[in-house]
Amino acid sequence: MNPYLLLAAAIVSEVFGSSMLKLSDGFKRWQPAIGVIVGMGLAFYCLSHALTSIPLGTAYAIWSGVGTALTAIIGVVAYKEPFDWKKGLGLLLIIGGVVMMRLTGGGH
Numbered sequence: 001m002n003p004y005l006l007l008a009a010a011i012v013s014e015v016f017g018s019s020m021l022k023l024s025d026g027f028k029r030w031q032p033a034i035g036v037i038v039g040m041g042l043a044f045y046c047l048s049h050a051l052t053s054i055p056l057g058t059a060y061a062i063w064s065g066v067g068t069a070l071t072a073i074i075g076v077v078a079y080k081e082p083f084d085w086k087k088g089l090g091l092l093l094i095i096g097g098v099v100m101m102r103l104t105g106g107g108h
Helices: 003-024 030-050 056-079 085-103
Strands: none
Touching: 003 030, 003 056, 030 056, 056 085
């Protein structure tokens, strides 16, 4: 399977798991807690397979950058968390860093 598709699956799974953390209420609600465990387990499984072909630095930059941006967007949209220019600038800088890591072959 394409390693970047595996990385994308890892990111989506991790973002799902992180979103379920918010709903689990400190693991007091069992349905979202199961979502955390499944989401994070699938994320690390997919990431481990992606790392067989993608350099660690590149994969981690993409994983953390895209995951952070998606999680922040979910926070704003689903949980009505505030969004201001500082958060927007931070997300743009993260995305810019991911792009630079990818363009320079970060991790080689």
